[in-house]
Amino acid sequence: xxxxPAATLSGEHRGxxxxxxxxxxxxxxxxxxxxxxxxxxxRGFQRHARGExxxxxxxxxxxxxxxxxxxxxxxxxxxxxxxxxxxKVNANFPANPDRVGLPTIQGVIALFDAADGRxxxxxxxxxxxxxxxxxxxxxxxxxxxxxxxTVTVCGCGEQSRYQVRALACVRxxxxxxxxxxxxxxxxxxxxxxxxxxxxxxxxxGDPAEAAAQTDIWxxxxxxxxxxxxxxxxxxxxxxxxVGADNPEKQELEPELLARNPVVTDVLDQxxxxxxxxxxxxxxxxGREQVRAELADVISGRKPGRLSAEEIVIFDSTGTALxxxxxxxxxYQRARLSGAGLSVRLGGRRNG
Numbered sequence: 001x002x003x004x005p006a007a008t009l010s011g012e013h014r015g016x017x018x019x020x021x022x023x024x025x026x027x028x029x030x031x032x033x034x035x036x037x038x039x040x041x042x043r044g045f046q047r048h049a050r051g052e053x054x055x056x057x058x059x060x061x062x063x064x065x066x067x068x069x070x071x072x073x074x075x076x077x078x079x080x081x082x083x084x085x086x087x088k089v090n091a092n093f094p095a096n097p098d099r100v101g102l103p104t105i106q107g108v109i110a111l112f113d114a115a116d117g118r119x120x121x122x123x124x125x126x127x128x129x130x131x132x133x134x135x136x137x138x139x140x141x142x143x144x145x146x147x148x149x150t151v152t153v154c155g156c157g158e159q160s161r162y163q164v165r166a167l168a169c170v171r172x173x174x175x176x177x178x179x180x181x182x183x184x185x186x187x188x189x190x191x192x193x194x195x196x197x198x199x200x201x202x203x204x205g206d207p208a209e210a211a212a213q214t215d216i217w218x219x220x221x222x223x224x225x226x227x228x229x230x231x232x233x234x235x236x237x238x239x240x241x242v243g244a245d246n247p248e249k250q251e252l253e254p255e256l257l258a259r260n261p262v263v264t265d266v267l268d269q270x271x272x273x274x275x276x277x278x279x280x281x282x283x284x285x286g287r288e289q290v291r292a293e294l295a296d297v298i299s300g301r302k303p304g305r306l307s308a309e310e311i312v313i314f315d316s317t318g319t320a321l322x323x324x325x326x327x328x329x330x331y332q333r334a335r336l337s338g339a340g341l342s343v344r345l346g347g348r349r350n351g
Contacts, residue, residue, distance in 0.1 A: 021121040021340040023330060028127040031333040034134065034166050037326050041135040042142075042298065044075055044325030049299035052076040054085055054114065056266055056319045058273075060246060066093030067246065073320035074114045078328040083114035086324035088125050092245075094222045097157075104157070105129055111327045119345060121331045125323075128330070130159055132322035134166035136265060136294070137218065137240040140314040141170055143297045143304040144263060145216050145238035148172035152214040154207060154228060154251070155221030155243060156180040156189035163218045163242065164193055175200045177210045207232045219243055219251040226278070229253030239313045244275045251275055252313070258284035260311040261291040263304065266319045274317040 023031075047053055054074030061068045069092070074085035090107035097104060107125035112118065148171040153160045156178050167173060176193045178201065180186035190201035204210055211232045219228055220242040228251060233239060243251050257279040264270040271280055271287050279285050292302035294314070305312050334340045 018118045018344070018346075019342045020119045020345050021331065021334055021342055023121055023123045023334055023340045025124040025127045027334060027339050028124060028131075028330055031330050031337070031339060032128070032131060032326060034131060034162070035169050036329065037131040038135040038138045038166060038169055040325045040329045041132055041322045042139045044321045045139065045295040045298050047075050047077070048321050049295035049301065053321060054083075056269070056321050058269055058320075060273075062246075065095060066091060068092070069246075071318070071320035071323060073324050075321070075324050075328065076114075078114075078324065079332045084120070084324055084328045084331075085112045085114040086110065086320055086327050087112075088129070088320055088323045090125055090129060109323055109327050111324070111331055121327070121334070121340070123327055123330060128323060128326045129318075130162045131166075132326045133159060133242060133316070133318055134162035135326070136316055136318070136322055137163055137242065137314070138166040138170045139298070140240060140263065140294055140316070141167055141216065141238060143294075144312045144314060145171055146236055146308070148174060149215035150175040150177065150210070150213050151216045151218065152177040152179065152204070152207070152210040153189070154179045154217070154219045155223075156182075156186045157220070159220045159242070160189055160218070161192065163220055163240070164197065167216065167218070168197055171216070173197060173199055175202070175213075177202050177204050177214065179204050179207055179210070216240070221251055222249065223251050224248055226250050226253045226275075228256070230256050230259065233311050235309045235311060237311050239311065240316060241275045241313060242316045244273065244277075244315075245317050246273050247277055249273075250278050252278075254279040254282045254284050256311075257313055257315070258289075260313055261306070262289070262313045262315055263292050263294055263297055264290055264315045265294050265317055266321075267293050269317045269319060270315045274315040275313075276315045 056073035078084035096102040178186040296302035297304040
């Protein structure tokens with residue numbers, strides 16, 4: 001028997017083996033536009049601020065040429081009053097595109113009903129990871145960034161495109177400047193953004209070239225030594241540091257964090273694996289000097305930007321709060337539209 005996609009979650013599998021939706025990257029692309037992902041991620045942080053979440057966790061393992069990480073979190077009342085829990089397993093191999101023609105990030109998200117443990121869906125994580133990472137930058141920019149202008153992107157891989165698209169949903173982007181160690185990659189990114197967003201673009205050879213002009217910095221690289229420092233960031237700018245998601249990665253000069261307000265996605269995680277980790281390790285600042293977590297700023301419990309002259313830094317290590325918020329929305333839309341392949345992991349194939 002095939003379950004109706006629009007059936008309610010509660011009781012739909014009573015007395016039967018639960019079915020699980022398998023959703024491909026193409027399904028996610030079709031069901032989750034960037035604007036919807038931004039709103040879902042913001043709601044996820046709002047629920048976290050209200051104590052309506054299952055606390056995020058992270059586990060990592062390094063192997064030759066890359067690594068794996070597991071991120072988990074849950075949200076109460078995620079869909080139709082039901083709590084949901086997500087566990088994302090991602091592989092991250094930075095040399096993949098050039099070496100073997102595969103994506104840097106590959107993985108899967110398992111979405112569970114947190115009330116009874118049903119495996120609701122298995123989703124390709126690549127698109128969700130890209131979307132929700134960019135969505136978090138947009139959510140932070142709404143609270144912390146100046147009102148648009150010139151955006152400088154450091155690191156012009158695939159994530160950079162998502163970042164600028166998401167930012168353009170919440171701030172007017174008038175000019176995009178591109179920096180990458182591979183000049184051809186920066187040029188392709190600049191050409192693509194000029195066409196897609198109909199904005200002026202330029203390629204720069206060093207962040208110093210954009211120091212006085214940049215209102216919003218986005219760093220999404222695999223750097224292991226900082227390249228953006230105090231000399232590059234002008235008063236009033238917003239910095240979204242996205243690339244540092246393990247202890248070996250670093251994009252920002254530790255003194256840049258120590259001397260300016262820092263907002264984290266999840267403080268414990270940033271103190272372990274983000275750019276904040278390096279500032280703490282250098283004994284230039286402590287956790288107590290972090291102004292707020294993003295959830296605190298969204299909820300109004302703690303301040304974000306206090307003046308137009310402040311440089312505000314968002315340390316974004318990526319949390320499964322974002323993954324579960326995005327995956328729950330994809331699952332809900334898939335059920336309503338009939339998308340995906342319904343299978344019985346504990347038995348026969350459905351249908």
